[in-house]
Amino acid sequence: MYKIQKAERLSEKIFLMDVEAPRVAKHCQPGQFIIVKMDEKGERIPLTICDYDREKGLVTIVFQIVGASTEKMAKLQAGDSFSDFVGPLGCASELIHTDIDELKKKKIVFIAGGVGTAPVYPQVKWLHEHGVDADVIVGAKTKELIMLEDEMKAVAGNLYITTDDGSYVRKGMGTDVLKNLVNKEGKKYDLCIAIGPLIMMKFVCLLTKELGIPTVVSMNPIMVDGTGMCGACRLQVGDEIKFACVDGPEFDGHKVDFDQAMKRQQMYKTEEGRAMLKLQEGDTHHGGCGNCNE
Amino acid sequence: MDVMKKVPVREQEPNVRNKNFDEVCLGYNEDEAVEEATRCLNCKNARCIQGCPVSINIPEFIHHVTEHKFEEAYKTIGQSSALPAVCGRVCPQESQCEGVCIRGIKGEAISIGKLERFVADWARENDVKPEKAKEMNGKKVAVIGSGPSGLTCAGDLAKLGYDVTIFEALHEAGGVLVYGIPEFRLPKSTVVAHEIENVKSLGVKIETNVVIGKSMTIDQLIDEEGFDAVYIGSGAGLPRFMGIPGENANGVFSANEYLTRSNLMKAFKDDYDTPIARFKKVAVVGGGNVAMDAARTALRLGAEVHIVYRRSEEELPARAEEVHHAKEEGIVFDLLTNPTEILVDENGWVKGIKCVKMELGEPDASGRRRPVEVEGSEFEMELDAVIMSLGTSPNPLIHSTTEGLEVNKRQCIIAEEETGKTTKTGVYAGGDAVTGAATVILAMGAGKAGAKGIHEYLSNK
Numbered sequence: 001m002y003k004i005q006k007a008e009r010l011s012e013k014i015f016l017m018d019v020e021a022p023r024v025a026k027h028c029q030p031g032q033f034i035i036v037k038m039d040e041k042g043e044r045i046p047l048t049i050c051d052y053d054r055e056k057g058l059v060t061i062v063f064q065i066v067g068a069s070t071e072k073m074a075k076l077q078a079g080d081s082f083s084d085f086v087g088p089l090g091c092a093s094e095l096i097h098t099d100i101d102e103l104k105k106k107k108i109v110f111i112a113g114g115v116g117t118a119p120v121y122p123q124v125k126w127l128h129e130h131g132v133d134a135d136v137i138v139g140a141k142t143k144e145l146i147m148l149e150d151e152m153k154a155v156a157g158n159l160y161i162t163t164d165d166g167s168y169v170r171k172g173m174g175t176d177v178l179k180n181l182v183n184k185e186g187k188k189y190d191l192c193i194a195i196g197p198l199i200m201m202k203f204v205c206l207l208t209k210e211l212g213i214p215t216v217v218s219m220n221p222i223m224v225d226g227t228g229m230c231g232a233c234r235l236q237v238g239d240e241i242k243f244a245c246v247d248g249p250e251f252d253g254h255k256v257d258f259d260q261a262m263k264r265q266q267m268y269k270t271e272e273g274r275a276m277l278k279l280q281e282g283d284t285h286h287g288g289c290g291n292c293n294e
Numbered sequence: 295m296d297v298m299k300k301v302p303v304r305e306q307e308p309n310v311r312n313k314n315f316d317e318v319c320l321g322y323n324e325d326e327a328v329e330e331a332t333r334c335l336n337c338k339n340a341r342c343i344q345g346c347p348v349s350i351n352i353p354e355f356i357h358h359v360t361e362h363k364f365e366e367a368y369k370t371i372g373q374s375s376a377l378p379a380v381c382g383r384v385c386p387q388e389s390q391c392e393g394v395c396i397r398g399i400k401g402e403a404i405s406i407g408k409l410e411r412f413v414a415d416w417a418r419e420n421d422v423k424p425e426k427a428k429e430m431n432g433k434k435v436a437v438i439g440s441g442p443s444g445l446t447c448a449g450d451l452a453k454l455g456y457d458v459t460i461f462e463a464l465h466e467a468g469g470v471l472v473y474g475i476p477e478f479r480l481p482k483s484t485v486v487a488h489e490i491e492n493v494k495s496l497g498v499k500i501e502t503n504v505v506i507g508k509s510m511t512i513d514q515l516i517d518e519e520g521f522d523a524v525y526i527g528s529g530a531g532l533p534r535f536m537g538i539p540g541e542n543a544n545g546v547f548s549a550n551e552y553l554t555r556s557n558l559m560k561a562f563k564d565d566y567d568t569p570i571a572r573f574k575k576v577a578v579v580g581g582g583n584v585a586m587d588a589a590r591t592a593l594r595l596g597a598e599v600h601i602v603y604r605r606s607e608e609e610l611p612a613r614a615e616e617v618h619h620a621k622e623e624g625i626v627f628d629l630l631t632n633p634t635e636i637l638v639d640e641n642g643w644v645k646g647i648k649c650v651k652m653e654l655g656e657p658d659a660s661g662r663r664r665p666v667e668v669e670g671s672e673f674e675m676e677l678d679a680v681i682m683s684l685g686t687s688p689n690p691l692i693h694s695t696t697e698g699l700e701v702n703k704r705q706c707i708i709a710e711e712e713t714g715k716t717t718k719t720g721v722y723a724g725g726d727a728v729t730g731a732a733t734v735i736l737a738m739g740a741g742k743a744g745a746k747g748i749h750e751y752l753s754n755k
Contacts, residue, residue, distance in 0.1 A: 023509050032508075037465055043559070043567045044465070069567050084465040086503035224559065224568075227463050227505055228689050229473075229531040230551035236542055241535065246691065260542055263642030 002036075002085035005058060007078050010147045013065040014115055015074050016050070022057030024049075024087045030122040031093030031218065031250055034059065035226045037084035038076070043069045046223045046245075048119035048195075049088065050148075059085075062118035062147070089226045090249045093123050093193075094216065100130050106190040108134040109181075109213075110156075111174045111204050113196020117147050119218055120195050125155045133157030135181070135189075139174035139200070143167040174200065175207050182211055189213050194253060198265060202258035209254050217253035219244045221264060236260050298401025301330040303408050312593055312623035315477045315562055319383070322405075324362075327412040331359035334404050335396055342391040342406060347739030348446075350374040352391055352406055359409060368417040371410060372424050376449035376493055377442060377738065379418065379485045380471060382411025385735045386613050418488050423495050424449075430497075431455040433752050436521040438506045438692065441469020442734045443527030443725030445493050446741030447714075447748075451525075452496040454749055459521075461504040466558065469529055470726075470734070473558040474550070476587050478594070482557070507691035512699070512721060522755070523720045523748045526707060527741060530686045530726035536579070540636030541682075545573070545644035549580070549588040549683035556591050573597045573679040577647055579633055580683030581605070586616040588681045589625050599625050600675070604632040604652050604665045630654075630665065634672070636680055646676045688727045696721070706730050713747030714740060722747050 006018040024034060033048045051060035065071050076082075095103065108127070112120040117138055127134050136156040140146045141164045153159050160177050161169040170177070174196075181187040192215040194204040201217045208215040221244050224230040228246035235242050236257035242248060295301075304320040305311075311318050322330060334356040342352040351370050358367035371378045387393070387407035395403035435451050437444045440462040448458045466472050471486045480486060494500065506512065506528070515521045533548035535541050552570070555561040561570035574597060578589040581603035593599045601620070603610065606629050610617055621627070630652040637646040651671035654663035693701045698718040700708045707716055707723040714722035724740025726732055 023504060027509060041560070041566045084503050086463070086465065086505060086509070088508055089505065224551055224554050225464060225473075227508075227531070228691065229533070230554050231533045231535070231548040232551045234535075234542060241542065246689075260642070264542065264544060266544070266642070 001081040001083060003081045004076055004078055007076060007080075009074075010062070011144050013074075014062065014145065014147060015064075016060065016062045016118075017076070018058045018060050019082065019085055020057055021059045021085045021087075024059050024085065025052045025054050025057045028052050028059065028088035029092030029096055030126045031096070031119070032088035032090050033119075033220075033226075033249060034061065034085060034087030035089060035223070036061070036073075036082050038069070038073055039083050042072075042083070044084075044224060044226065045069055045073070046089070046220065046226055048218070048220070048249075049122060050118040051122055051125070059087075062115060064115040086226070090245060091247070093126075093250060095123060096126065100132075103127070103130070103132050106132075107188055108132070108191045108193065109178065109187075109189045110134055110136045111178060111192065111194040111196070111200075112136065112138045113174060113194075113200040114140050114145055115147070116196030116200075116218075117152070120193070121148055121152060121155075123193065124152065128155035135187075136160070137162065137174045137177045139163070139177070139196070141165065173203070175203050178204070178211075179207060182213075191216070192253075193217075198258055198262050201253060201256075202262075205253040205256070205258070215253035216250050217256060218249045219251060219256065219261065220249060221261060295329065297333055298397075300333075300402045300405045301326050303405065308619075308622040308624070311478065312590075315594055317481050318478050318619060321415060322408055322412045324416075327359055327409055328362065330405050331356045331409060333397060334360070337396055341394040341396065342404075345391040345394040346374075347390065347735045348374045348742055350391075350410075355413060356404065356406070356409060359413065364413055364416045365420070365422050367413045368422055369425075371413060374742075375738065376424075376446045377489045377734075378410050379414035379489055380442065380480060381735055381738070382407050382409075382414055383480050383485070384475060384733075386733060388614060390735070415485075418484070424492050425453075426496055427453050427455040429455055430457060433457065433522045434459070434520055435523050435525065435748060435752075436461060436515045436519070437525045437527060438512075439463075439469055439527040439529055439725075439727075440467035440490070440500055441527060441529050441725065441737065442471060443529070443727075443737035443741040443744075444469065444525065445490065446738040447525045447527060447724070447744045448498045449493045449496055450742055450745035451748060452493075452498045454745070456748075456752075458497070459499045459501060461506055461510075462500060462502045463505040464558065465502050467500045467502060469527075473554045474584065474587070476553065476557055476591050478590065479587065505691065507695040512692065512696045512718075516720060522752055523722065525714065525741075525744045525748060526692060526716070526721065526723035526727055527725045527737065527744070528689060528692055528727045529737075530688045530731045532687045532689050533682070534684045534686065535682055536633065536684060538633060538635055540638045540644070543636055543638040543644045544642050545571075545679040546636060547679070547681050549578070549584045549681050550686065552588050552681050553584070553591065556595075562591070562595060570595065571679070575677045576600070576679045576681060577602045577628075577633070577675065577677050578681045578683055579603075580685070581610040581612055582683060582685070583612045583616055585683035586612045586620050586625075588683050590620055590623060592679075592681065593623055593625060597679070600628050601625055602628045602631050602633060602647075602649065604630065605662060606630055606654060609662045632665065632667070633680070637674065644678055644680055646674050647680060648672060648674050686726075686731045688730065692727075704730055710747070711740075712743060713750065714744030715747050715751075720751065722751075
């Protein structure tokens with residue numbers, strides 16, 4: 001069992017937890033992910049690692065409610081446990097394999113979308129600890145959904161926050177901010193790392209291609225085992241098929257087929273929707289959802 | 295009683311079992327087992343023992359059965375095999391022990407597999423445990439993977455007094471026995487769980503959720519955690535795809551994914567959270583045991599199922615019994631047929647496959663006649679899912695993170711057959727990780743060899 005030491009609600013649908021998992025905490029690196037399973041009957045849910053404390057043996061995860069399983073997970077409190085917590089999985093970020101002096105010469109910009117802020121944070125923090133200050137753009141639909149602001153501020157070079165509805169700092173998408181920084185403020189970036197919803201990463205990649213900035217994205221497709229066994233997470237990257245779990249999760253964003261990835265993401269939409277209804281409405285559910293025969 | 299014929303084994307009716315996940319074969323009862331056992335000629339030069347990859351003393355255990363000494367029979371098997379209830383169910387006996395049985399020359403071979411299963415099931419029902427080592431030798435061995443190879447190696451080493459820990463990447467122990475082979479062939483909560491408990495009762499520890507190569511490396515196991523030797527039984531878990539257009543469409547699965555959802559995650563049960571889509575018409579591409587398992591699972595989940603295989607019935611790599619069961623249950627075999635493209639609808643879902651008819655030409659490197667396309671024979675099949683069952687290769691996670699551990703060009707770890715010794719000192723390997731995808735019993739044989747190799751190494755160290 002893997003005990004939850006802290007459970008915190010970051011916004012209506014976003015939650016943060018510190019989980020006791022010493023083996024994972026000891027070996028994990030920025031860019032990697034874990035798989036969590038709540039109980040005997042639960043799903044295996046892949047989540048990116050937001051932070052880790054090697055001494056205390058803690059791993060911090062952040063997740064958003066997207067279906068029945070994550071809704072159930074959101075109800076867990078400090079003191080509760082996960083039956084399974086496995087990792088670290090996937091490859092560490094390219095950054096940590098790059099020579100530090102090389103990195104110091106580079107201007108790096110991160111674009112985080114929504115809950116994608118969580119996996120961006122450990123990378124920015126790692127760079128900061130190695131004397132590299134990267135610019136970070138954090139975008140979200142609305143103020144409520146901006147997370148880890150203070151934490152990010154402490155480790156980022158410049159932090160630019162933007163909201164789609166203009167309810168906080170500025171109005172617009174992350175791509176608008178980047179366009180501005182490059183075109184109007186004359187900033188030059190050698191590397192962009194974008195993590196967030198598929199649609200956001202797709203548009204970041206279209207823009208950075210135009211701007212000539214090499215871009216890394218972190219993919220979070222449907223997975224079952226997370227160790228290369230099932231192939232559910234396969235992606236078209238250039239002319240190759242890659243498994244996000246073992247070849248990724250980070251890929252050259254200019255090579256990823258986002259349209260295909262978005263279609264694959266929809267695969268279990270109906271099942272997820274049904275499971276959600278079943279959970280929310282229980283015995284009182286008697287049709288009307290369009291999915292059942294009653 | 296006709297001494298030339300096997301005592302028939304009871305099975306669920308095909309038309310009943312194709313709608314449930316209960317075990318197909320019901321096994322012998324005591325009377326049937328004793329009757330079958332009396333057919334054994336008790337050969338002096340028993341060819342069946344040589345036919346068995348773990349060399350079970352078959353005539354001896356069968357003789358115990360004729361005398362109703364089932365506990366003795368279990369102990370005889372236990373000297374050679376840690377997983378008799380599994381092997382009795384999934385071994386390809388027809389090409390091993392039963393294939394060389396003298397009785398089989400004029401009549402039908404002894405049902406050695408069904409007798410082994412009977413003895414193992416009897417032992418479980420009567421709570422007979424395998425015997426533990428008398429004393430520990432203070433040496434620690436790590437076993438990677440809790441599939442048939444790892445369990446066998448761990449069991450043998452524990453009996454010799456080693457302190458053994460198995461590291462398993464998934465949340466449940468058993469490897470292919472839990473994620474691959476379906477419930478209706480190998481019941482999980484009774485048979486598999488019990489065999490694993492037996493291995494644990496020998497003193498073996500199992501740590502789940504540890505991915506060697508990620509959570510820890512082999513060098514860390516040796517240097518930081520103090521293991522004196524390591525056995526790699528990590529299997530061949532990486533699925534292959536065909537590389538044809540449309541293969542990334544929604545509704546195309548590897549057999550591994552489909553079976554893992556159903557078997558490990560128990561998606562076929564309503565009260566488990568993992569989803570598995572229910573399809574109307576499914577093609578399973580491939581002709582091995584895994585293809586049969588995937589096909590029969592899809593059938594039980596309500597689909598019309600077609601096996602699409604590019605060679606003819608004779609070349610089907612699956613066990614004869616599995617093909618027979620699949621046909622009885624209503625699986626359609628589209629033989630000499632090869633998919634060339636997966637047809638995809640505007641939402642990214644499978645809507646069919648384009649196939650071409652094949653004919654058999656000259657034998658190829660595998661000794662089987664090479665399938666050749668028949669010109670102008672293209673046709674389309676309407677479908678809503680395709681399951682690719684084209685074989686698997688070993689996972690690179692371990693060798694890519696272990697310096698000095700060499701692999702061949704098929705990504706299989708190089709190891710000596712007799713001892714499991716690899717190119718790295720103190721590290722042994724066996725099973726599918728070394729051979730590529732093969733059978734449960736061959737993996738167990740390799741586990742035994744690995745245990746022997748490690749014992750020799752650590753005894754002389």
